[in-house]
Amino acid sequence: MDSLPLHVCHVHKLSILLNRAYLLVHSAALAFLIYYRVSFLFQVPNTRTAPVLPWLLVFASELLLSFIWLLGQAFRWRPVTRTVFPERIPEDDKLPAIDVFICTTDPDKEPTVVVMNTVLSAMALDYPPEKLHVYLSDDGGSPLTFHGIREAWRFARYWLPFCRRYGIKTGCPELYFSALADDIGFGSSEFMIQRQKTKERYEMMKDSITQARERCGQGHTRSNTARDHPSVVEVMQDESNYDTVPVLADKTKMPLLVYVSREKRPTHPHHFKAGALNVLQRVSSIISNSPYILVLDCDMYCNDPTSARKAMCFHLDPKVSNSLAFVQFPQRFHNISKNDIYDSQLRSVFSVQWEGLDGLQGPVLSGTCFYMKRVSLYGSTIDEDMDLEELKRSFGSSDEVIKSVRQIYKPNVINDQLSLQKVTQLPAASCSYETDTKWGKEVGFLYDSVVEDYSTGFRLHCKGWTSVYCDPSRPQFLGNGTTSLNDLLIQGTRWSTGLIDVCFSKFCPLIYGPPRNISILETMCYGELAFTPLYCLPLWCFATIPQLCLLNGIPLYPKVSNSFFVVYVFVFLSAISKHLYEVLLTGGSFRTMQNEQRVWMIKSVTCHLYGSLDSIMKKIGMRESSFMPTNKVDDDERAKLYQVGKFDFQTSNMFLLPMVALVILNTAAFVGGLVRVIFVGDWDKMFVQLFISLYVVFMNLPIIEGMIIRKDKGRIQPSVTQLSVIMSILFLFLGSIIISIVSY
Numbered sequence: 001m002d003s004l005p006l007h008v009c010h011v012h013k014l015s016i017l018l019n020r021a022y023l024l025v026h027s028a029a030l031a032f033l034i035y036y037r038v039s040f041l042f043q044v045p046n047t048r049t050a051p052v053l054p055w056l057l058v059f060a061s062e063l064l065l066s067f068i069w070l071l072g073q074a075f076r077w078r079p080v081t082r083t084v085f086p087e088r089i090p091e092d093d094k095l096p097a098i099d100v101f102i103c104t105t106d107p108d109k110e111p112t113v114v115v116m117n118t119v120l121s122a123m124a125l126d127y128p129p130e131k132l133h134v135y136l137s138d139d140g141g142s143p144l145t146f147h148g149i150r151e152a153w154r155f156a157r158y159w160l161p162f163c164r165r166y167g168i169k170t171g172c173p174e175l176y177f178s179a180l181a182d183d184i185g186f187g188s189s190e191f192m193i194q195r196q197k198t199k200e201r202y203e204m205m206k207d208s209i210t211q212a213r214e215r216c217g218q219g220h221t222r223s224n225t226a227r228d229h230p231s232v233v234e235v236m237q238d239e240s241n242y243d244t245v246p247v248l249a250d251k252t253k254m255p256l257l258v259y260v261s262r263e264k265r266p267t268h269p270h271h272f273k274a275g276a277l278n279v280l281q282r283v284s285s286i287i288s289n290s291p292y293i294l295v296l297d298c299d300m301y302c303n304d305p306t307s308a309r310k311a312m313c314f315h316l317d318p319k320v321s322n323s324l325a326f327v328q329f330p331q332r333f334h335n336i337s338k339n340d341i342y343d344s345q346l347r348s349v350f351s352v353q354w355e356g357l358d359g360l361q362g363p364v365l366s367g368t369c370f371y372m373k374r375v376s377l378y379g380s381t382i383d384e385d386m387d388l389e390e391l392k393r394s395f396g397s398s399d400e401v402i403k404s405v406r407q408i409y410k411p412n413v414i415n416d417q418l419s420l421q422k423v424t425q426l427p428a429a430s431c432s433y434e435t436d437t438k439w440g441k442e443v444g445f446l447y448d449s450v451v452e453d454y455s456t457g458f459r460l461h462c463k464g465w466t467s468v469y470c471d472p473s474r475p476q477f478l479g480n481g482t483t484s485l486n487d488l489l490i491q492g493t494r495w496s497t498g499l500i501d502v503c504f505s506k507f508c509p510l511i512y513g514p515p516r517n518i519s520i521l522e523t524m525c526y527g528e529l530a531f532t533p534l535y536c537l538p539l540w541c542f543a544t545i546p547q548l549c550l551l552n553g554i555p556l557y558p559k560v561s562n563s564f565f566v567v568y569v570f571v572f573l574s575a576i577s578k579h580l581y582e583v584l585l586t587g588g589s590f591r592t593m594q595n596e597q598r599v600w601m602i603k604s605v606t607c608h609l610y611g612s613l614d615s616i617m618k619k620i621g622m623r624e625s626s627f628m629p630t631n632k633v634d635d636d637e638r639a640k641l642y643q644v645g646k647f648d649f650q651t652s653n654m655f656l657l658p659m660v661a662l663v664i665l666n667t668a669a670f671v672g673g674l675v676r677v678i679f680v681g682d683w684d685k686m687f688v689q690l691f692i693s694l695y696v697v698f699m700n701l702p703i704i705e706g707m708i709i710r711k712d713k714g715r716i717q718p719s720v721t722q723l724s725v726i727m728s729i730l731f732l733f734l735g736s737i738i739i740s741i742v743s744y
């Protein structure tokens with residue numbers, strides 16, 4: 001048994017071969033394309049067919065696109081997948097302890113019932129209960145969440161024995177009791193009775209949470225205390241007058257459950273989720289100090305109780321564990337429709353890119369669903385005889401924290417009343433604890449960006465740590481995907497801001513990475529992700545400049561009869577077919593590809609642009625950083641639109657105007673251009689530009705439908721269309737004047 005491996009890695013030889021062949025051929029085509037553009041600049045000025053300015057803009061865009069494309073090829077260099085054998089890990093008494101961190105912040109956007117389901121599912125993990133400690137961080141400091149966790153604790157007394165006894169896989173009660181669960185269980189009458197009783201208990205818990213919410217009144221739950229409240233740390237315990245005997249009279253131990261609400265004051269920056277995670281790290285180091293940490297977003301429940309054992313297949317394998325910082329599972333979502341018009345499942349990230357990274361130095365830290373080695377967050381190696389003052393400069397003044405770091409502190413769970421009281425007044429959860437320490441700079445989760453996961457993972461990889469991607473066929477975790485355009489774009493804007501924050505800082509992957517312990521290919525992948533928001537530049541350019549020139553009769557691309565025309569056709573077809581190939585290989589369809597391209601276009605002209613602007617404004621001090629949590633409340637009407645594959649255009653004008661205006665502009669360019677070409681007869685010169693306009697329109701037909709055909713609530717309001725028409729006319733008018741000035 002000992003000699004059997006805990007996991008095996010499958011290298012995808014065929015994909016590697018195809019990917020590298022594609023890389024070679026496509027690069028050659030791009031080289032021809034660049035040659036064509038450059039040689040234009042060396043032509044004698046008065047023999048040129050077009051003015052230099054638009055030509056340069058298009059060329060610069062092509063260069064940027066090619067550059068990002070090239071970086072992205074690193075994801076395709078060596079894709080691998082892994083199989084794990086959790087049944088081969090050591091006996092329970094030899095397993096290391098795990099602390100689970102769950103973060104929530106806003107009970108209005110993150111319904112308490114959802115959060116408690118995540119808590120319960122984590123408690124139901126198939127792991128020795130005395131080695132499992134669940135911490136819930138409540139950044140809102142909300143009495144509702146506090147009430148909720150008490151109710152969850154009470155219900156767990158019934159839920160956990162039920163799950164254990166009947167081997168229930170779906171640890172999330174809401175899903176289990178809904179018709180959707182795939183492990184309803186066997187049908188013995190005893191089981192059915194227990195199931196019914198547990199279900200009633202669950203309904204009681206839900207009712208109690210709903211009632212508490214009603215008492216608070218909608219919308220007042222987050223009150224002003226969200227930004228201003230003292231710290232509360234409470235370890236859940238049985239009430240002495242425990243009402244009834246648990247249904248199953250099961251005396252098995254329960255995992256520890258701790259509520260943590262760190263102190264927040266308007267005078268102190270709290271650094272959002274990264275700040276919350278760092279407080280959890282300190283608090284848990286005093287209470288349980290487990291060597292491994294599972295981080296979960298509040299809506300990301302455990303969908304398979306064995307994920308911890310699967311992660312241990314890597315963490316306990318002496319061949320990989322030394323340098324292994326974390327085991328990342330994909331984020332999967334339970335509310336994805338078959339059509340998935342918003343690409344909410346992030347297919348490319350979790351099915352292509354992370355597998356590619358796994359064959360290099362390991363996937364990017366993805367915010368949630370990962371098992372992390374606690375010491376990897378210490379920033380440097382700590383040895384027992386390190387100077388106390390030096391440790392305090394890094395980790396702050398708490399003796400308990402220092403002890404835990406030195407691992408002198410026994411990872412012994414505190415369970416007597418007196419010590420618990422002491423724990424509730426932890427300085428480690430105060431808002432001023434981190435002042436003049438290295439928390440957030442070198443220790444813990446990093447504060448330099450709102451994509452704390454990306455930047456923390458990057459710095460770990462730079463130090464030579466590795467990570468592993470584990471993607472079993474049954475999703476181990478399931479969360480709430482963004483299923484409305486508004487949520488998608490708000491989230492996308494935050495991610496873009498965060499990535500540009502990193503991109504234009506001293507930690508820019510392409511500059512910071514190479515001299516350190518990170519491989520070149522891994523650096524390229526980080527670079528590709530950081531540069532993603534820059535897609536806004538080429539996409540804005542391709543959606544306006546060729547169109548403007550088309551209407552003014554200026555050709556920017558080779559004639560159909562020119563041999564370089566073939567190069568353009570090739571680049572286009574090669575890119576599309578590679579994309580289609582990847583989509584089909586990962587279970588998608590032709591429609592998936594269309595959806596992804598559309599979302600890419602929409603995101604590029606909206607959130608990538610706004611995110612970049614936001615980041616720049618923060619740099620020059622015009623804005624403060626912010627973290628708008630993603631909405632996790634199910635809105636039936638919106639969900640229905642998504643389910644039937646119809647866009648929900650109920651979002652701010654800031655997002656709508658660019659999309660709509662660009663589609664109108666392209667329609668106008670195509671129609672106007674066609675009329676012009678028919679009269680002038682130079683279609684071979686204008687063919688590519690006509691095609692681009694048509695392609696943009698074709699890819700964005702749902703927007704046209706939203707403007708003209710649809711009459712429901714989710715359509716594009718006529719006022720938005722009118723404003724967009726005015727903007728397009730204005731652009732064409734001013735653009736044409738500028739073109740005529742620069743032309744001659």
Ligand SMILES: O=c1ccn([C@@H]2O[C@H](COP(=O)(O)OP(=O)(O)O[C@H]3O[C@H](CO)[C@@H](O)[C@H](O)[C@H]3O)[C@@H](O)[C@H]2O)c(=O)[nH]1
Pocket residue numbers: 103104105106110137139271272273276296297298299366367368450451452453491494495498627628629630631
């Ligand atoms: O001040 C804050 C803000 C957020 N959160 C929590 O952070 C988590 C992630 O927030 P969410 O609104 O769900 O953001 P998403 O965009 O859906 O999250 C993705 O992107 C984030 C980075 O922007 C990562 O942290 C997440 O893990 C990743 O799932 C949630 O549990 C929040 O409760 C806090 O605890 N404190």
Ligand SMILES: [Mn+2]
Pocket residue numbers: 297299479630
């Ligand atoms: Mn989320």
